[in-house]
Amino acid sequence: MTRLQDLHHPSAGTTLMSEWLTGTAERSRAAVDALLHEWAAPQAPSGRLAQHVFLSLDGTGLFFYAQWTSDDDHLAWARARRTEVVSRVDALVPGIERPGLIRTRLVRSVVHDEKRPAGLFAVRTVAAGDVETATAPAPGLLAAHLHATPDGERTIVVTEWADVTSQEAAAGGDAAVKRYTHAHSLFDDHTGRRP
Known part of the structure; x- marks a missing residue:
């Protein structure tokens, strides 16, 4: 399995962590698939260096570990695009709980x-x-x-x-x-x- 030291981007100015509570392994997998589609979009955020997703052991949630050049770059993207991206995921997997982002x-x-x-x-x-x-x-x-x-x-x-x-x-x-x-x-x- 992958090691975190292999995932960490040396240029990261900030690491963002968040949890999505999906309820079931099937919903977690569907959310991951929807996100992979979003992440593959041709216009990647200019400040995003790396994005990683982890599945909870019991399948009921996801953990995100994102590395950006700075908090300012992430906030600029979030203001302009986050709602659009998340709403497309929510259309496919409604009812995901998101306790919050930790910088x-x-x-x-x-x-x-x-x-x-x-x-x-x-x-x-x-x-x-x-x-x-x-x-x-x-x-x-x-x-x-x-x-x-x-x-x-x-x-x-x-x-x-x-x-x-x-x-x-x-x-x-x-x-x-x-x-x-x-x-x-x-x-x-x-x-x-x-x-």
């Missing part, structure tokens, strides 16, 4: 194992002072990627795990942790497609 900046990655493939991506929010616990070595933890929010009070931690069992053992039943598998990535050609 972050990748501040640090701690890689424990570069070679093993990731079987699971887990996402959770921690207080800024609790990041050391989130990056501590654990059986099956391959890497932890720390994304600071603009207010500096929270850190979104995206961890890569060898498998679900390892992550569940380390989480100890923490219901706040959300689990995903990688579904699709797009690197925009106008910024230099990564291999």
